[in-house]
């Protein structure tokens with residue numbers, strides 16, 4: 343048996359029926375983008391899960407590194423005023 | 439179960455104090471119920487165990503297509519044929535989700551196949567039994583998928599993110615499998631001819647103990663599971679799940695009017711569970727070691743499919759590369 347080259351890995355994103363954003367559903371191997379979409383149709387939309395498919399070659403994704411968790415997300419921790427619940431509005435001001 | 443015999447270190451589970459600082463922080467994350475994601479720190483043994491467990495699980499989904507695939511062309515009606523085909527297609531998807539989860543741990547798909555083909559990795563012993571009659575399609579869906587569900591539902595909470603997410607997808611699809619099997623059993627055992635009833639009983643007789651074996655050896659003989667449970671890659675003990683399976687299945691058999699082939703099977707008012715006989719563990723180890731009725735046939739079928747498909751995989755890759763080159767030149 344000759345060693346053949348493995349098909350690249352694709353990450354699959356699907357938008358469901360209800361107008362939400364595309365969501366990562368999983369991955370699969372395919373020789374190219376066109377085939378990746380066909381395979382994604384076959385595996386990830388077997389029960390009407392989707393109305394649109396995005397495929398991205400996994401090697402093209404740049405991800406934040408887990409060790410950056412602190413520097414990346416710490417700065418927003420102490421900015422509670424970004425949330426509506428921070429602001430006390432008197433009841434008699436009506437619905438807001 | 440789908441991964442029945444994942445040997446871990448075999449050592450006692452170390453206490454938090456005995457762990458290195460990294461491993462201690464890792465264990466604490468698991469204890470807090472956090473998910474571990476692919477690029478994050480994990481002890482080597484955790485990674486290795488997961489590759490084995492998820493790999494075995496994936497292989498079971500794929501090899502598990504064979505006993506049922508056997509009956510697609512011989513299904514008694516077009517409707518049954520469509521149901522069975524859809525179920526077997528789902529199992530291919532389950533294999534795919536799990537292989538992808540294993541790949542996030544740094545092993546390639548081809549390496550996983552290779553380890554299946556050369557016997558380094560196992561698949562569930564249940565798929566080494568033959569499917570002799572159409573009633574077996576009922577018994578397999580009812581019992582084998584039923585046992586699978588019992589194992590997979592708690593694994594949705596497993597500590598490794600990609601594995602847990604694969605389980606969520608799988609569990610969503612799994613209950614149709616069990617129901618279509620039970621539906622076949624109803625047609626044959628309750629609404630069928632006497633001969634169909636006999637076929638249904640015979641299928642239950644043959645699949646009962648192999649189904650109990652799916653949960654792996656008895657707790658007293660599975661010394662390796664403590665570490666897996668500490669890591670939350672195993673959520674319940676083998677005996678817990680087996681008992682749960684018997685408790686759920688015994689009334690279903692009664693509903694069908696079928697007899698579970700175990701004279702000791704009896705409701706125990708005191709424990710609130712059914713008493714039942716353990717399967718023959720010698721048979722279990724024998725099947726696992728390659729001596730079941732269909733081991734050779736199953737593995738040969740997989741190897742042949744892989745070898746016969748090589749020209750397709752290579753041809754499609756070559757075509758994709760040629761197209762990419764053309765597009766680059768044109769651009």
Ligand SMILES: [Fe+2]
Pocket residue numbers: 499528529532586608612
């Ligand atoms: Fe499955």
Ligand SMILES: [Fe+2]
Pocket residue numbers: 529583586612615
């Ligand atoms: Fe299934």
